[in-house]
Amino acid sequence: MSSHELKTGPLEYRRQEDQMTILGFWIFLGAEIVLFATLFATYAVLFGRTADSTPPMELFEPGIVLIMTFLLLTSSFTCGLAIHEMRRGNAKALRNWMIVTLVLGTAFLGFEIYEFIHYAHEGATMQSSAYWSAFFTLAGTHGLHVTLGIGWVILLLIQLAKRGLTPKTSRKFFVIGLYWHFLDVVWIFIFTSVYLIGMVV
Amino acid sequence: MTDHNKRIPTQHVIGFALSIALTLLAAWTALGSNLSTMWIISSIMILAVIQAGIQLFMFMHVVESDSHNGHVPWNMMFHGAVLAAILVAGSLFVMSFGFTHDHDGENHEQHEQQDSGDHSDMDMEGDGEHEGH
Numbered sequence: 001m002s003s004h005e006l007k008t009g010p011l012e013y014r015r016q017e018d019q020m021t022i023l024g025f026w027i028f029l030g031a032e033i034v035l036f037a038t039l040f041a042t043y044a045v046l047f048g049r050t051a052d053s054t055p056p057m058e059l060f061e062p063g064i065v066l067i068m069t070f071l072l073l074t075s076s077f078t079c080g081l082a083i084h085e086m087r088r089g090n091a092k093a094l095r096n097w098m099i100v101t102l103v104l105g106t107a108f109l110g111f112e113i114y115e116f117i118h119y120a121h122e123g124a125t126m127q128s129s130a131y132w133s134a135f136f137t138l139a140g141t142h143g144l145h146v147t148l149g150i151g152w153v154i155l156l157l158i159q160l161a162k163r164g165l166t167p168k169t170s171r172k173f174f175v176i177g178l179y180w181h182f183l184d185v186v187w188i189f190i191f192t193s194v195y196l197i198g199m200v201v
Numbered sequence: 202m203t204d205h206n207k208r209i210p211t212q213h214v215i216g217f218a219l220s221i222a223l224t225l226l227a228a229w230t231a232l233g234s235n236l237s238t239m240w241i242i243s244s245i246m247i248l249a250v251i252q253a254g255i256q257l258f259m260f261m262h263v264v265e266s267d268s269h270n271g272h273v274p275w276n277m278m279f280h281g282a283v284l285a286a287i288l289v290a291g292s293l294f295v296m297s298f299g300f301t302h303d304h305d306g307e308n309h310e311q312h313e314q315q316d317s318g319d320h321s322d323m324d325m326e327g328d329g330e331h332e333g334h
Binding site: 023026027029030031033034036037038040041042044045062066069070073074076077079080081083084177178181182184185188189191192193196197199200201 | 210213216217220221224227228231232238241242245246248249252253256257259260261262273274277278280281282284285286288289291292293296297
């Protein structure tokens with residue numbers, strides 16, 4: 001498998017084993033697209049069925065949602081910078097940009113938790129209506145992915161400190177990079193179809 | 202190879218600036234413009250798809266000569282995207298098309314009341330007939 005190792009090119013693509021892992025991760029992302037599509041479909045069908053609970057138009061606020069979007073967009077950008085530095089062989093810059101990404105991701109998560117608690121105080125919980133069940137399932141699943149991603153990055157940073165930049169750690173960082181950008185893509189659709197449309201309709 | 206040795210990754214900076222601009226444009230379209238709801242929904246969904254494309258091409262190294270473009274299973278990603286579109290559009294078509302559930306639609310409620318009123322009248326008559334037989 002990994003018997004022949006290329007001497008040039010990005011570290012994460014030099015061994016066939018790592019190339020296959022990256023390929024496999026793309027297939028996983030394809031499955032994630034479908035997972036989120038089912039949640040989006042459920043949300044779209046249950047849109048407006050708020051029963052007697054507070055409608056989303058009264059709870060959604062443009063300010064906090066835009067802050068969350070910019071936090072996640074910027075974290076996706078810094079994550080891209082981290083991978084860029086990794087390709088230049090700069091392990092220290094990779095670590096620093098990854099830490100910035102972590103901070104931004106954690107801030108995003110903090111805002112989301114605050115937002116959910118605020119909604120719950122206003123009487124919109126998982127149990128209030130079909131609409132809010134679908135909303136919390138969709139946004140919550142995304143939040144859970146971000147939480148997992150944060151834990152994953154922390155573990156990888158420990159590995160980087162112990163092992164340095166090798167084909168294996170490079171591949172792992174490249175894969176978490178793909179994962180993080182993917183979470184940003186999902187958030188763009190949540191921002192658009194849940195928050196913006198929820199504030200318009 | 203070209204971009205990797207640069208200190209500042211131009212592609213990433215452009216992608217970031219574009220995604221911020223598109224987000225603001227989408228927010229303005231939804232909250233600040235005077236377009237009709239249908240137009241707002243269509244245009245911000247198109248903006249979202251463009252922005253997803255930016256993430257894929259600017260950040261996720263989807264097209265890259267270093268990896269010989271071989272690491273992305275295009276057919277599967279395309280398959281995933283098509284499935285997503287079918288799931289969402291299909292669910293909406295099957296579950297919601299031509300079906301209203303407005304809470305504030307007064308005409309709708311009145312119609313319902315009238316309808317149910319008619320029904321109860323008919324039921325009364327029906328019951329009467331049954332008793333008569």
